[in-house]
Amino acid sequence: MAEDDPPRLGVGMIGYAFMGAAHSQAWRNAPRFFDLPLRPELTVLGGRSEGAARAAARRLGWADVETDWKALIERDDVDVVDICTPGDTHAEIAIAALAAGKHVLCEKPLANSVAEAEAMAAAAAQAATRGVLAMVGFTYRRVPAIELARRMVADGRIGQIRQIRAQYLQDWLADPQAPLSWRLDKQRAGSGALGDIGAHIVDLAQFISGEVLTSVGGVLTTFVSERPVADSFAGLHGRGGTGRGPVTVDDAAIFLARLSGGGIATFEATRFAWGRKNAIRLELNGTTGSLAFDFEDMNVLNYFDATLAPVEAGFRRIVVTEPDHPYLSAWWPAGHGLGYEHAFTHQAVDLVGAIAAGRQPEPSFADGLQIQRVLDAVERSSTAGGAWVALPTAAGS
Amino acid sequence: MAEDDPPRLGVGMIGYAFMGAAHSQAWRNAPRFFDLPLRPELTVLGGRSEGAARAAARRLGWADVETDWKALIERDDVDVVDICTPGDTHAEIAIAALAAGKHVLCEKPLANSVAEAEAMAAAAAQAATRGVLAMVGFTYRRVPAIELARRMVADGRIGQIRQIRAQYLQDWLADPQAPLSWRLDKQRAGSGALGDIGAHIVDLAQFISGEVLTSVGGVLTTFVSERPVADSFAGLHGRGGTGRGPVTVDDAAIFLARLSGGGIATFEATRFAWGRKNAIRLELNGTTGSLAFDFEDMNVLNYFDATLAPVEAGFRRIVVTEPDHPYLSAWWPAGHGLGYEHAFTHQAVDLVGAIAAGRQPEPSFADGLQIQRVLDAVERSSTAGGAWVALPTAAGS
Amino acid sequence: MAEDDPPRLGVGMIGYAFMGAAHSQAWRNAPRFFDLPLRPELTVLGGRSEGAARAAARRLGWADVETDWKALIERDDVDVVDICTPGDTHAEIAIAALAAGKHVLCEKPLANSVAEAEAMAAAAAQAATRGVLAMVGFTYRRVPAIELARRMVADGRIGQIRQIRAQYLQDWLADPQAPLSWRLDKQRAGSGALGDIGAHIVDLAQFISGEVLTSVGGVLTTFVSERPVADSFAGLHGRGGTGRGPVTVDDAAIFLARLSGGGIATFEATRFAWGRKNAIRLELNGTTGSLAFDFEDMNVLNYFDATLAPVEAGFRRIVVTEPDHPYLSAWWPAGHGLGYEHAFTHQAVDLVGAIAAGRQPEPSFADGLQIQRVLDAVERSSTAGGAWVALPTAAGS
Amino acid sequence: MAEDDPPRLGVGMIGYAFMGAAHSQAWRNAPRFFDLPLRPELTVLGGRSEGAARAAARRLGWADVETDWKALIERDDVDVVDICTPGDTHAEIAIAALAAGKHVLCEKPLANSVAEAEAMAAAAAQAATRGVLAMVGFTYRRVPAIELARRMVADGRIGQIRQIRAQYLQDWLADPQAPLSWRLDKQRAGSGALGDIGAHIVDLAQFISGEVLTSVGGVLTTFVSERPVADSFAGLHGRGGTGRGPVTVDDAAIFLARLSGGGIATFEATRFAWGRKNAIRLELNGTTGSLAFDFEDMNVLNYFDATLAPVEAGFRRIVVTEPDHPYLSAWWPAGHGLGYEHAFTHQAVDLVGAIAAGRQPEPSFADGLQIQRVLDAVERSSTAGGAWVALPTAAGS
Structure with a gap:
């Protein structure tokens, strides 16, 4: 580690199937492409079976494993608990992690019932008063075309x-x-x-x-x-x-x-x-306009501007790979599109930024x-x- | 008229706005492209204002005009009454025309209320016993890609x-x-x-x-x-x-x-x-499959055949302009697509065929x-x- | 014929296969949708076999037939000779028709050799001095999206x-x-x-x-x-x-x-x-921009305006069916697209306009x-x- | 490193601009998603300016830097030299690296002249006799849809x-x-x-x-x-x-x-x-068929099978994200598309495989x-x- 490296942010992730693989890629990639105020470290992977967890950790790049998630969330070297398990476990883990003073990233949907979700939201609100932050992983928000759509709506481009x-x-x-x-x-x-x-x-x-x-x-x-x-x-x-x-x-x-x-x-x-x-x-x-998106063409946002003369109005196929597009300046030249996993990297980037700034990450x-x-x-x-x-x-x- | 021309079928059309123009084009075009068992004649156009009706008749190709639709439906030279007026007039005209022994083509929706539609359906059922036929103009059924979709479903191509x-x-x-x-x-x-x-x-x-x-x-x-x-x-x-x-x-x-x-x-x-x-x-x-259609690309039907190996399955963009496609052998070579109005011509063709055969046209x-x-x-x-x-x-x- | 009908324009068409059918549709349709200064009349159809020609004339709407094209071009009731035969006959027919004082519409390519085309162009130039006009049928120019593209280039929209x-x-x-x-x-x-x-x-x-x-x-x-x-x-x-x-x-x-x-x-x-x-x-x-067209989507013109900020630039899919688009005010509401044959109608409209105005039609x-x-x-x-x-x-x- | 980890493969990369970033991502990612017979290690990065090279190495994940490429290719811990510099340097570096017994991956085009390329090919042929392998980076071959296209042609699917x-x-x-x-x-x-x-x-x-x-x-x-x-x-x-x-x-x-x-x-x-x-x-x-690809829709291959009946033939939009598609079993579920950089990962995977097997990698x-x-x-x-x-x-x- 170099002198001027940003401070580390220890991540403990629980679960290592589809979502766990995507989150691991995000934690590995975020600092390679973005200037982050904290340096995420793949500290520990949680899984019930030690053998399987160790194999996954080696494959996915995690330094250590824990077979008991309760041990994982108590570790001093863990700053963020990343929950990638099925929904029936979210509430218990997240509430315990927040109580342990760990920031939490929890896969969606937040819980399997409103009651659980209410308890989690209450725990998060309480934790926030202590500077402990929680975020739920509606990752598709971080597809650049989606974020561009949000900005265009906020800017009044479709009324x-x-x-x-x-x-x-x-x-x-x-x-x-x-x-x-x-x-x-x-x-x-x-x-x-x-x-x-x-x-x-x-x-x-x-x-x-x-x-x-x-x-x-x-x-x-x-x-x-x-x-x-x-x-x-x-x-x-x-x-x-x-x-x-x-x-x-x-x-x-x-x-x-x-x-x-x-x-x-x-x-x-x-x-x-x-x-x-x-x-x-x-x-x-x-x-005053329309927007259209299809993840089958994920690097594209279609925009119809109804304020143009009808003779030249039409859905505009914006290829969302320009340096000025959300998240894009970190990646490749225009037209060299991103894939599914990049949204997870953007999610990690946004979460790290919020933690460093002590700002509530979204979605809460x-x-x-x-x-x-x-x-x-x-x-x-x-x-x-x-x-x-x-x-x-x-x-x- | 030549010796071997098919017998004439006198058409009286009421209304000459958007739908009237489309129906006129259909009656004019049908015998130019299809071999019809009866020869449609644009006999008389009905409209309340004589001047406007005469101008429309000249433009659209109708031989005569009537300002009173009741007179129109009584004319001996009218075999089919084609109703292109707003929905509030459909029931009265259609029922009277059927009572007068005229086949009826009525624009959709059939009526403005279920009660009216019931009366019309009852009148049509009664008329059918006398060989007098009625059809409602859900024209988009006659877009070739739509008819192809229907056939593929009927053939079990998507299960x-x-x-x-x-x-x-x-x-x-x-x-x-x-x-x-x-x-x-x-x-x-x-x-x-x-x-x-x-x-x-x-x-x-x-x-x-x-x-x-x-x-x-x-x-x-x-x-x-x-x-x-x-x-x-x-x-x-x-x-x-x-x-x-x-x-x-x-x-x-x-x-x-x-x-x-x-x-x-x-x-x-x-x-x-x-x-x-x-x-x-x-x-x-x-x-076992899917079909997708968009009228913005009206000469195309997309078909996904799930019985193929995943490695080569995909939505197949069928350009519905082949001679073997519905209605297409009458028109242009493959790839020389049809437009909006052609479905009306196909509707006229199907209606003329049903009348000649004494067969109930669809949709009834x-x-x-x-x-x-x-x-x-x-x-x-x-x-x-x-x-x-x-x-x-x-x-x- | 009504008092205020425009003067007639007698058309004699030679050939009645694919192109002949398309041209016939154009001559029939043009006055039904457009206000024309002259009223085209499908006067006579030329074909070598009388029986086949008569059958085609009846199907396509021609009043009479001639089996000798030389007789056709001499008829007093023919003002325009429309040549729909294979290319090896274009030169002889066109030159003779122009010499006979008839306007000529000749299918493309103009001829089978440069020498023939030169003779035809010379004949057309000479005829023009007598007010006799000639046009070659590059019909796709009359697809509305194509004409829109031409206008946009002329207006400097792509530099x-x-x-x-x-x-x-x-x-x-x-x-x-x-x-x-x-x-x-x-x-x-x-x-x-x-x-x-x-x-x-x-x-x-x-x-x-x-x-x-x-x-x-x-x-x-x-x-x-x-x-x-x-x-x-x-x-x-x-x-x-x-x-x-x-x-x-x-x-x-x-x-x-x-x-x-x-x-x-x-x-x-x-x-x-x-x-x-x-x-x-x-x-x-x-x-400063780009245009893209594909006849497989003939009612669409794609336009990229490079003067927009990159963040919102993109190919704009202009559905060329608005009333303000070329030729479109004569047809259906927006989104109710045209087909292959409509360009022939537009060609007929433009030719009739040029003849009435004594103006050189294009392409010459x-x-x-x-x-x-x-x-x-x-x-x-x-x-x-x-x-x-x-x-x-x-x-x- | 675990007992059963595969043997390491030390990589020395020269150049760290656009291509260098893409290659680094590939070396980092390949073992995270694919089972490799050798474990690539980002050993050393070569760049003329030490400060800039060190910053790049830290960002991109390289363990060390060299400011003299000649020193880099001589290092014992380097097994593969990856050349990401402009074309005028390819020949000298590649030939020297091969002479030093290092496998070489060289960005395209191979050289700036035929003479240079000939010298490089000769050097590679000579090196191959010693088991030292060389590959040129025409990376787009590794886009899954492209590899699928190649297989389909090889299988005779378009004749x-x-x-x-x-x-x-x-x-x-x-x-x-x-x-x-x-x-x-x-x-x-x-x-x-x-x-x-x-x-x-x-x-x-x-x-x-x-x-x-x-x-x-x-x-x-x-x-x-x-x-x-x-x-x-x-x-x-x-x-x-x-x-x-x-x-x-x-x-x-x-x-x-x-x-x-x-x-x-x-x-x-x-x-x-x-x-x-x-x-x-x-x-x-x-x-007997056609294939069409556009990198703007890089996860798709379009295939027209002309052996089908025309009534149901059409370009088939194969979304190339199925587990059975080339390289895809290592990644995400179907429909969760890849991006530009993944082809570089596939290139690294293929090269590592060839080196481990002592097989000539392609393209040579x-x-x-x-x-x-x-x-x-x-x-x-x-x-x-x-x-x-x-x-x-x-x-x-």
Whole structure:
């Protein structure tokens, strides 16, 4: 370590599957491309099985392992606890870590229930008074085109929002032989498509628009109620075993919403849209323009400026790789696009910056709780046959 | 007329605005490109103002005019009455024309209320027993890519339908200074975006899937409640006058639905989506594949075949201009695409064929009634705060 | 005919295959959608076989037929001779028609040789002194997006042209079993891909840029040298017979060029690009912007404005269906796109306007000759192993 | 280091600008995502200025620095020399490194002249006899969609190649105020667009097709002959100073080619195509299908299978992110796309694999030489006014 290196920031990460790999890449990459006020160190990886954890740590670059997450959060060399485990463990770990004085980055959705999320938000609010910070990982906010969209809305480039259409389409469960995983177990995951991917588009719609959902009505459905039990997994894809077990979560969620600014919105989250692999599609129509994004073309933001003469107006395909675009000056020349994992690096950069500045990182646990309430309201609407459910306003949350 | 020309089919058309121009083009073009069993003749055009009607008739190619539609439907040289007037007049004209023994082509939506539509469907059923036929003009069914989609679903190419997303996005009312027209007057038009364009996507979703909607829940909204009164119109676009008047219809409609085969669907109809001019977007996800269509690229159908190996699967962009594609052998070589108006020609071709064969043309007035019931159910759901409304099953209609 | 109808303009058309059908549609449609100063009348159709000509005339709407084109051009009721025959007949017919005092619309390419084209251009120049006008049918100029592109270049919206890339890709000959037609016979067609479709992109590149090619170097190639003899044809597609015959034209032509303004260009014309049905692709890069067009999306023009800040610059997808776009106020509302045939209607409209005004229509026979010289230079370059051939400058033509 | 870690492979990299940053990312990432037979170690970074080199080493993760490249290549802890300097230094460094028994990865183009490239290829051939291996960095070969394209051609999925169109379009020099850099200095860079980006599309066209160019004819041009001198650089983009200097390389290169299998091809490389940031576009038309790629959509390969019935044929948009796609099993779930830098990681993986196996990595220096000959032939053709230049056949190289 050189004299003028920034102070270290010890990170302890719990969980090392898909999300753990993405977070590790972020912690490794952030200081290679960005000037950070603190130097993240991959201090310790938490996992229940020591052998597997050690292998993962070596592969992913972590210096040490702990098999007990409680030991991990107590370590003096850990400043940040990064929670990459299934949703049923978030509340306990996060609350304990905050109590131990550790900053927390918690994967989304914040929790599996509103009650848990409320407890977490309360713990975060209390911790903040001690300078201990908490953030929830709605990582897609850090896709440069998404952040550019948010800025353009904030700058009034599309006026007042009238309509949003938000879709998150995947197909990895469309095959009824795709095996069970914890993501299909209500106990572990809380919900299915709704919480796993629907949560993202709720967050993105609110983030970009700067508004919140005030009421929702919708339907959850499960197309395939029983699946093979998996023997092993690679990414989202398991290799099937011989037994079969029940799917206890939703396969798809569709819902409508009203926005705090008076607009309306449609949402759809599904893992059954054959041919759509990770299609996060967002369209916002305002009084003076529109924005459109599709993660299948993640380095692009489409913008329609309705203040131009109709003869030359059209959706403008902005390739979001210019040095002046969000996060881009750290990367490659224009046109040399980024990939999925870069948003995680940007998340790490933003979190490190907030910690160094003693500033609340966004999205906060309160934001995560608000989204949890939206998800909960959609589930209650579905259970009630689609009748709309009002959400507490910001003041009342 | 040559010896071997097919027998004439006298057409009397009522109304000569946007739809009247499109229908006229269809009647003129159909025999130029297709071998028809009957020879359509543009016999008489109906319009209240004689001067305007005569000018329109000359421009559009009609041999004569009538200022009283009742006189028109009684003429011996009229075999088909083609109704291109606003929705509030459909029921009276259509029922009278059928009673007069004339085949009827009626623009969509069939009527402004379920009661009217029921009366029309009953009249059509009665007329059918006398060999007098009625058809409602859901013209987009005749876009070749749409008909190809229907055939592919019928052939099992995407399996059982799980999800449909259907959008009809326009922007011609997004400007609050766009003037009033009869389309914004509930008395004349019945509803706004819902009936004008939402009706099309309900029809298309059902037509392609071969299923019907069994329940719906949704919301209508009006963004701009008062507009300038127009002095004149060209197409959909009026030139504003000085007065102002109320908008009494919905500007946008969003709704969810369940399908008779167990699937779910989302619908959105809006005239406020800046930058989307006439974007009819349909996506169907089945158990073994998907189909996607966007009228902004109307000569294309996208097909994902999930039975292929993942390594080479992908949405296939079928340019629907091959001689073997629906309707295409009559037109130009491959790649020389069709436009908006061609679907009207195909509609005329199909109607003439049905009349010559004494076969019920599709969509029938019963089909139009069923769609009217869907629209009505959406309105009732919206009025009731989004609670879902069940639709009668086919047997019960 | 009404009192206030405009004076008639008798049209005699020779040839009634693909191009004849497209021209007939144009003559029929032009007065239905546009206010014309003269009223085109489909007076007489010329064809060698009386029976086939009569059947075509009835189908296409022509009042009479002539089996001798010389009789057709002498008729008093013919004001315009519209030549839709293969290229080897253009010169004789056009020169005779002009001599007979008839305006001429001649399909492209103007002729099969520079010598013929020179004679035609000379005849046209001479006829013009008598008020008799001639036009060559580079119809794609009349696609609204193309005309919009020309206007934008003329208005300086992309600055000085630096590079053009122009491709015309089809695939109807990629199958070696696709049969012979006159288009594959050098005697009849003059050349293959080069003259049939390469001529269009040469014209379009020059038309949009407002510049001319000053030198060219290129290669012609024939991939399939022998094909089945066709028994019958529908559009471009023949049904094969039993014999086989030689292909005597090029299957593909690729060439480079210098432009009069100092820029450079690449051209490619092929009928062997599997999957590209009628892809006319044009991209122009100027000092301050770019334009891009693809006929597979013919109602769209893409525009990049380099004077915008990079953070919000992007190719703008202009849907060319607004009332203010070229030719569009006559047609349908925004977003209700046009098809292939509409450009022929626009061509007829422009020709009728020029005739009524006694104004030289564009493109003239001199323009057609200039393009013929380009095609000839490409052929000579290919024969000479690719060495570049200079073209006469405008002054020297 | 753990007991069972693979043996280390010490890397010494020379140069740390744009390419150096990309290569560093590759060396760091390769073992995090792939199981490698050797463990790359970022041993030493070479740069002339010690301070700048040390700062770069710290940022990029290199353990040590050397200011004299000759010292670097002699170090015992260096097994691979990775050359990321401008082209005028490649030959000297590479030949010396090979002589010192170090494997070499050399950025493209291999050299600034055929003579240098010949010397390098000879040195590599000689070194290979001693088990010392050399590879040239045509990195885009490792974009998964490109490798998939190669496999599909090799598997006969598009038949015999008839036509290729290859474009590499950028716009970072379209602004005449963009400052000079070594890339615009013939002495340093060898050539401009031709060698910098044209080299890539020559390599990719040959790599995917499995053929070589046998003759070429083309034109180089320089649009802006004088530019500001830059004071500093970030990526490709400099910040201008006050002086001005000459551009001594080509701004754009366009050329035609014949392929060893009998096909023809067009090539275009330019940095003046406003709005195209890094558009590497490749289309291959074979006897039974086509492939199309655009780096602006780098995770996608489009495939047209002409053996399907025309009624359902179409370009298939393969999203190349499936576990079965090249390199993809190491990364994220389907639809979670890769970015520009990942191809460098794949290059490192392939090189490490080849070194461990004692197998010649591809592309070899002989391949680099062959491309250098193509570039040289294009330059000679341009100098000779476009006359074609034949290339030695493989046997004769």
